[in-house]
Amino acid sequence: MKLQRVFALTNKEMKKTVREPAVLFMIFLFPIVFVFAFGASFGGVGGGQPVYQIGVVNLDQANSVNSSQVFLTALSNTKILSIQIYADNQTAQNDLSQGKIQAVMIMPTTFSQSFASYQAAPNAPSKWINATISLYLDKGSVVATQAIPPIIQQVLAAFADENRQAPPSPINLQTASLIEVKQASALDFIAPGMFTFASIFLIMMVAQSFAQDRENGMMKRIRITPTTPTEFMTSQVLSYMVIALIQAILVFVMVYLMGFRPNVGILIYAFAFLLVLVFSLSNVGFSLITATIAKSSSAATGISFLFVLPQLFLGTFVGASLSSAAQVAGKFVPSYYVTDALTSLFLRGAAITSPAVLLDMAILSVSCIAILAIGIILYGKYYKI
Amino acid sequence: MTQSAIVIENLVKKFEDVTAVDGVSLQVAKGELFGLLGPNGAGKTTTINILCGLVKPTNGSAKVGGYDVQKEPAKVKELIGVCPQETAIYPYLTGAENVELFGNLHAMNKETVKKRRDMMLEKMGLTQDAKRKAEKYSSGMKRRLSLILALIHDPQIAFLDEPTVAMDPQSRHAVWDFIKELKKEDKTIILTTHYMEEAEELCDRVGIIDHGKLIALGSPEDLISKNKVNNLEEVFIKLAGRKIREEI
Numbered sequence: 001m002k003l004q005r006v007f008a009l010t011n012k013e014m015k016k017t018v019r020e021p022a023v024l025f026m027i028f029l030f031p032i033v034f035v036f037a038f039g040a041s042f043g044g045v046g047g048g049q050p051v052y053q054i055g056v057v058n059l060d061q062a063n064s065v066n067s068s069q070v071f072l073t074a075l076s077n078t079k080i081l082s083i084q085i086y087a088d089n090q091t092a093q094n095d096l097s098q099g100k101i102q103a104v105m106i107m108p109t110t111f112s113q114s115f116a117s118y119q120a121a122p123n124a125p126s127k128w129i130n131a132t133i134s135l136y137l138d139k140g141s142v143v144a145t146q147a148i149p150p151i152i153q154q155v156l157a158a159f160a161d162e163n164r165q166a167p168p169s170p171i172n173l174q175t176a177s178l179i180e181v182k183q184a185s186a187l188d189f190i191a192p193g194m195f196t197f198a199s200i201f202l203i204m205m206v207a208q209s210f211a212q213d214r215e216n217g218m219m220k221r222i223r224i225t226p227t228t229p230t231e232f233m234t235s236q237v238l239s240y241m242v243i244a245l246i247q248a249i250l251v252f253v254m255v256y257l258m259g260f261r262p263n264v265g266i267l268i269y270a271f272a273f274l275l276v277l278v279f280s281l282s283n284v285g286f287s288l289i290t291a292t293i294a295k296s297s298s299a300a301t302g303i304s305f306l307f308v309l310p311q312l313f314l315g316t317f318v319g320a321s322l323s324s325a326a327q328v329a330g331k332f333v334p335s336y337y338v339t340d341a342l343t344s345l346f347l348r349g350a351a352i353t354s355p356a357v358l359l360d361m362a363i364l365s366v367s368c369i370a371i372l373a374i375g376i377i378l379y380g381k382y383y384k385i
Numbered sequence: 386m387t388q389s390a391i392v393i394e395n396l397v398k399k400f401e402d403v404t405a406v407d408g409v410s411l412q413v414a415k416g417e418l419f420g421l422l423g424p425n426g427a428g429k430t431t432t433i434n435i436l437c438g439l440v441k442p443t444n445g446s447a448k449v450g451g452y453d454v455q456k457e458p459a460k461v462k463e464l465i466g467v468c469p470q471e472t473a474i475y476p477y478l479t480g481a482e483n484v485e486l487f488g489n490l491h492a493m494n495k496e497t498v499k500k501r502r503d504m505m506l507e508k509m510g511l512t513q514d515a516k517r518k519a520e521k522y523s524s525g526m527k528r529r530l531s532l533i534l535a536l537i538h539d540p541q542i543a544f545l546d547e548p549t550v551a552m553d554p555q556s557r558h559a560v561w562d563f564i565k566e567l568k569k570e571d572k573t574i575i576l577t578t579h580y581m582e583e584a585e586e587l588c589d590r591v592g593i594i595d596h597g598k599l600i601a602l603g604s605p606e607d608l609i610s611k612n613k614v615n616n617l618e619e620v621f622i623k624l625a626g627r628k629i630r631e632e633i
Contacts, residue, residue, distance in 0.1 A: 008489035217473035
């Protein structure tokens with residue numbers, strides 16, 4: 001393999017990214033605009049972070065220790081949720097329907113009892129008393145439906161047990177994870193997904209690029225030179241890894257400016273960027289599959305969404321408030337593992353060597369390499385490189 | 386005939402039920418400027434694509450520079466330079482960057498790339514525009530740049546597929562002069578064209594191809610005198626029974 005050819009083609013791809021306005025926008029400006037828009041919506045840019053009004057109907061029948069009160073105080077301490085106590089569900093539902101509050105949370109009668117049973121025997125699920133918190137959301141507010149459930153889940157998880165890695169609990173936690181939430185903004189909860197979100201659009205851009213080079217005869221022209229398929233593909237993968245890295249840095253700078261300050265060291269950041277780099281392999285793979293199917297660059301744009309949308313909705317922060325079935329489906333897309341690992345590192349305070357992060361990295365690496373290999377084989381079979 | 390640069394034997398290429406190349410056999414000598422003539426769709430480009438290793442023949446064999454195009458395509462690619470029919474250049478790169486990229490793809494050293502880049506841009510009249518993005522070039526300038534990309538690595542054998550199509554007369558004559566210079570350098574050149582006057586002006590020998598078959602082979606003068614006509618256009622009319630550019 002001649003590196004001279006690889007670097008020449010990589011250099012060409014980088015120039016294309018910088019010089020073609022549409023590509024430049026999608027790859028670099030879009031993530032910046034996107035993070036800014038989300039940061040402004042969720043992160044409190046331009047005048048404090050948003051506060052969501054939650055109506056609480058507390059049916060808890062506590063005996064000695066009133067755990068529901070402690071839990072509600074923890075929710076209030078997030079500074080994102082403002083708790084308003086209602087005497088009955090009907091009144092709370094009326095206010096919800098009038099848009100006065102964004103959610104209604106019904107604390108079950110057995111909340112304290114359930115929590116006490118868990119504390120008495122944390123390792124014996126058979127002795128727990130199960131309880132479910134019901135949450136009603138203002139369906140007219142996309143922001144509320146996206147932001148409120150994960151925040152409550154995070155606080156509930158931390159409240160249940162700060163010290164366990166993946167707590168089973170008698171209280172219905174769904175996708176709860178461990179985080180000690182004190183003064184977190186909604187941006188903190190969605191920032192890990194943003195790193196993934198930006199990179200996913202590479203699928204569309206790379207697929208377009210391949211289809212375009214085929215249409216205008218450049219692919220054929222390169223095939224007439226002594227450039228080998230390995231050299232060509234290496235240059236493509238290298239180019240888009242560099243672009244993904246620059247995207248991740250831009251997203252990081254933006255979320256940092258918006259107030260995202262995870263309390264982690266430089267190694268964690270380096271590992272986070274490594275995750276994004278590995279993830280970019282799958283994007284090149286998906287783009288090759290797209291370019292194989294698509295007969296033209298415009299068709300490639302449309303077809304790429306077959307891969308872009310599942311990755312977006314099932315694997316980024318958007319997936320936090322999806323149904324449990326959708327969350328299971330999310331485990332079949334690579335972006336889920338990047339977001340999960342980044343959440344573990346940035347929000348849960350997990351170490352790089354923690355089993356959860358290593359497992360995410362392992363699944364991500366294997367799946368991304370497999371997708372890239374499938375992409376190369378398919379493209380090579382139908383179009384020759 | 387002196388040593389052959391290209392040997393084609395009974396070449397056939399079928400695309401489903403269409404026979405694009407139908408039993409073509411010919412030899413091109415080293416240093417010869419050979420014209421492959423015929424109307425659009427005659428099979429010229431398919432023949433070139435087979436010789437470059439881009440398309441697999443259905444039958445027959447082809448050797449370029451002594452190497453079988455199917456068995457040793459990598460060796461063939463080191464010997465050849467191809468100017469495709471479509472103007473294939475990267476529009477977002479400047480003229481000079483396009484040339485440098487192809488120099489690098491041929492693994493040329495930096496100094497040689499620079500020297501040949503400047504020399505060829507000068508010969509093609511593109512020096513003034515070398516630092517402009519290729520997308521800003523006129524169609525004639527793009528064609529000339531495309532020709533430079535094919536020849537930057539100083540190949541022994543050049544395939545020029547309709548290099549002057551849709552060019553203004555000034556650009557066309559610049560390209561003709563350039564091709565004549567290549568011939569002086571003892572390069573083997575295969576030129577496909579449907580401009581008969583171009584073939585008469587440049588080629589040592591021509592092969593006229595129609596519906597995939599080679600219907601005539603010889604020097605322009607021989608073909609004209611043998612058929613008792615005034616030019617190659619009339620040779621084609623006499624042999625094919627129609628004008629060469631009717632289908633354009």
